[in-house]
Amino acid sequence: MARLAWVAAAAALVSMLASFASAQSSGGDDILEQVINSPPVQSWQVTGLRATPRPVRAEGVVGEQAIRVAVPRAGANPWDIAGRMTIAGAIRQGDTILLAVWARAHTPPEGQRFGLISGVRVEQSTAPYTAIAQDSATVPSEWTLVYASGVAQQDYPGGSTNVSVHLAGAAQTIELGPAFVLNFGPDYDAARLPRNVAPE
16 A cells, blocks of 8 residues: 555544544654554465455455455464464564554354454564563454554564464454554553453
8 A cells, every 4th residue: 555545544543542642643654653564454464274365345444455354163272363464663672562453343253243352462473472462352343443552571673573363262254454563662651552442
C-alpha cells in the first residue's frame, strides 16, 4: 500500500487511540515514526495450515483487505494455528510496546456469538518465545481493534521478534486485518494505553 494510504491508516489508528495516545502521537506522520513493523495484511504468515490464506476483500477495515483463517477444530494448544508477522524494528530494554490488530469473527465457534483469540502477542521469534506484550480477546462480527501492550525486559535486535495471534482455541473462522506494532520508547506510561474490552 502506498505511503499516503498508510498515513491515512495511521491517522485512523490515532483516532481509535485518541483517549490514550500522547500529544506527540496525535498525527498520522508522528505515529508512523513509531511503527516498527510492516502493517499490511500481505505481511501475515499463518502457521498450522498448509498454506497462508490469500488476502480477501474486506469492507470496513483499513486497507479493505484481510486474511481469513479457518480453524477446523480446536487445537491441543491455542497457538497450533496462528497468524504471525515479523517485526523488523529493534526493541530495547525499557521500551513500551503496543500491538493493535484489526480482527473480526467471520464464523464464531458453534453456539457462540464471538470469536476467541487466545493470545495476542509481541514475542521473541525463537525459543523460549518470551512475551514482550500479551493479552487475549473475544471479537464480534464487526471489525474491532484488539490490543496487547508491555514493557521490554531486555534488548531485541531488529528481526528477532514477531506478532503472534493464537487462533486454535476453538473451531472458528477469524479474519485478520492490518497489524500495527508501535514502540513508544522508554519512560512511557503503559497504563495510558488501551486494553481489550469484552464485546456485549
